[in-house]
Amino acid sequence: MKKLPLIMMGLLIFSLVPYVESASVGKASIDQVMLSLGESVTFGDYKIQFADIDQAWTQALIKVYAKDGSLVTSKVLPTGYSLSVPDNDNPLFYVRLAWILRSNQKILISLESELELVEGDVQINKNDAYNLPYKFNDVVIPAIKVKVTNTYENKANVRIVLPYETITATIFEGDHYAVPYKLTSDFQYFPYLYLYLKNATTSYAVFDVYLPKYPTTVFQLGEGGAGGTTPSAPGAEPTELVYNDIMYEGENLIIDINGTEYALGLNTVGYYSSFTLFDKDNNPLKSFEVKKGTGYELSEAPLVVELINYESEYKRAYLRVYAPRGTEVAPIVRDPKIEVSVSTSSTELLLNDELLVFINVENSGRGRADNVNVVASIPTGFELGSEIGTWSLDTLNPFTEMPVLVYLLKPTQVGKYELGPVVVKYYDERGIEREVDSGNPLSITVYAIPKLSVTGEAFNGTWGTYVHTQEKT
Template sequence: MKRIALMLIGLLLLSTAPVVKSISVPEYAGLSLIELGLKDSVVFGNYEIKFADVDPYWTKAALDIYENGVKKATAVLGLGDSYYYPSSTNTLLKLTLKWARSDKKTILVAIESPLVKIALDEKLNEGEAYALPSGFPSIKIKLVDAYDTSAKFTVYLPYTTITKTVNENDGFGITYQLTDDVSYYPYVFVVLKSSVNNEYATVDIYVPKYAATTLKIKRATTEETTTTETTLEPTELVYNDILYVGEILTINYNSTVYKLRLNSIGYYSSLSLFNENNTPLETFRVKEGGSYTSKKAPIRIEIPPNSVDLVYNRTYIKIYAPSGAEVLPIVREAKIKVDLSTNVKEMLLNGEELIVFVNVENQGRGKAFDVNVIAPLPNNFELKSGIGTWSLKTLDAFTKMPVLVYTLKPTQVGKYDLGKVKVEYYNEAGQKKVVTSNEVRGIVVYSIPEISLSAEAFNGTWSTYVTTQEKSVKLRFKISAGKGNPEFEFIKNATLELILPDSIDGETTIKLGDIKAGEEKIVEGQYVILKQAVSIIGAKLKYQDPLGNWHEKYFGNLLIVNSIPPKVIVEEKVQKVYPKPEELPDYIKKTLDSLNNPTPLAQAIENVTVNYLPKKLDYKTPLIVILLILVVALGAATVNYKNKYEIVKSKLERRKKRPGGLPKKEEEEQEVKTPEVEKEEVL
């Protein structure tokens, strides 16, 4: 059951997985089938394939393979067999015997070359084109429109234009027509990897490994025109200069035009020779430090030792030809770039100087002649010195002028821009060119304003010299910055450090902060005088300039405080005279009579004298106490009599009269006793 469940899960995952379409790129590009009779041959670029022999039954054919006129191999093929040249692991050409007819005495041969990728994930924006590298025909693939999942391309061939629309993960091939009867397909194969609507597309581009575009059929029955080998010796040096890969030199000799193209460089560099109709004559290799004499033209090519430059894809080359031959010069364009820079962008007036660096470089293939550099001088700066050469006769390709250096001294604070450097030169065609550099903006020149410090002490008035008998003294300090431009002339993080003698104590470090030109700051503080002395007070001002450098400025003998002992104040004691005891009553009476409201004083005197007067008999208090006792006793008696009355009353009500006869003895006795009790209770 577990296996079945796992299988079902696997099938479900496979069913939901996205289907990725594989891109089908042909393995080979091939020529149209070529029909050859016995001894006929096909010349394809530098290679010639010749139908050399056949068996009696026309089931096998022998094909000879020549490279640049030299026989390299023989392929014996049966029908449907293939031969890989030079090997199956490094195939350049694949030959296949497709068909043989004994009645016509001809065979059909397929010639193919493997497709190789020359562009991987090439990104083309809409309207942008990709051109095949040098050595290929002039073919361009242009992205016309990019859609969400497809793209439209236009392919420009030397003889026609083709438009194709292709979906993502699909491709298309382009046929290149070699002759009226023979074509090469696909000479270019384009694969669309991805497309973004209205923006760009990503493609891979394939071409044949052997991408020759010349083909010729040589028939054994027709008279072939062969090139007569020259007997003239190429002894005169007609070219001694750099040649870049893909460039073509044109050599004229005796009204004949030869074209020499550099295909590639390395330890062995590849070159091709063409006639004036661009028909290939031969392709050959020249070893670095060696030479080659052409078999098709009176030309000898030499590559000097250590001449190959792989960085810039070029080499020095010497070409020898017979006397009277000439080489048309290749006019290349120089590309001058100028860079302007300085050592600093913030500086102090009357401080360091501004050092300016000018770098001039030729980034093009052509030479620049009569190079002249014109450097800027901004306002409020003066030129102090200049180092380097300001003109150069020739600036070769991919070389730099020595760095040009000059110094400027500012004469005024402010913010300045260093303008563009101008370079004038002539290109290889003799045309005057002018290029300019970047600008250096925001060069700021600062300055430190003149700083002054004054101090005063307070002793009724402010003065630089005071005499005081107090235990403390108030000090005031004024820091002033001279006139100027406050935006560019200032100090920052200023601190005033007081230099106090041991006779005065108080705060010695005072934070001032930033002080701009034309600004002043006043600070005050109270200071304790510890002893008698003539105290001289100084100060040290510490601050940073606008660039952050620290400075100190000393100020001595700012003020003097002369502290003397305080005065001794003797208070005279006044002897108070009081009236005699016998005089007090009369004194008090006179005093009370002199007052408008004597009551408060009289009351105060009474409160004092009352404790000294004899005590008077107080009859009111005992009488009140007696009355209170009597009231309480009468109340208690009243309550008692009422209770007894209630008891007697209740007994009398319980007594009943009998219907006759005498009362009982007990009742009589009780009756006789009752009045006595009541009487006693009453008493």
């Protein structure tokens, strides 16, 4: 086996920079490409090769070649670091070293490309279609069509026609839909097409359309080995991505590896996040820290934990966990915390005035709420003037709130009335229907419009500089 020369290690000191995500809408990736030493994978006009490894199997040399065989770029990478292709100034995509599997002498890489705007403010009328351009960034892309089958005030139904299948979806205003592109039976480019719904009416919808900056669908594994495939028989190597989601401080992820159960606990969240691995009897096996953008391979169990990102404000981390094939991970079920409040423009008004009512609905819990519906009654003595806002929502994610709901009431008679409570019905992550209200009703008073008159009267029948009254109101 080749060893890295000393000059290469010196090069590492100057060129090793972790990949930093941009402020774009995200990136598309082809994950879990497995290569043995010397093997390569073709991606568009480039060939990516696992060229060399150091003696300790902690850093790999990645080389990228052009179609004519010339070397485009190369870099020595430890786990979690990326190589920009063709260069750092204007990268089309990145080669990220996801993990080094020392025991079977392979590496896992991901090919990642930032999503870029193809066309903004694309208006598609109901029953019309939009065809993606023939080329994007000088790369020929497959024929993909987006047809709008129905539109509403806040959402649109779309049919996405790919060369090999048709996908239907409903996209809500202010949300997106991500479409993968199947490259082989084992690999996909995800998300390849990214549709963001900016505006929806009953007759048309307006989208921003995104594709990867390098939108090629040419993908082929090198010959002469098991590159790009996963071992067919279950083994003890952590090669399968079994968890790719968030965890909160204090949570445990239950992992069953071929009948042996473990619990991975997240202790603290930060640039260095702290974890503890427990056995089935809750005995701690190992406590360890993972730096953002890197991974940690456990010797106590065939597990790899990668810390992708973290949010200190919500005490949560974005993780990838790798384990042997056949591993089962129990989903973490979290509870939403729905809070609803009501306020008004006034609590006292005249009969010919109008009353504005504001409703705020927020999920301050860690769990997701589905099929959220807001119900507000019209009190006696009032009639509905108008309403603004969406009174139902498919999903209310943790630490988010619905747009403020506003409606107008007009009083029809004088008196004292009670407004509310407002009721919110939803389903938690277990599928159980829940209900919460805004609490005590608000007291509203409606007054009649007074009619006032003033009269003056001269006393003693004489007029002077002043007018005197005889104790009359």
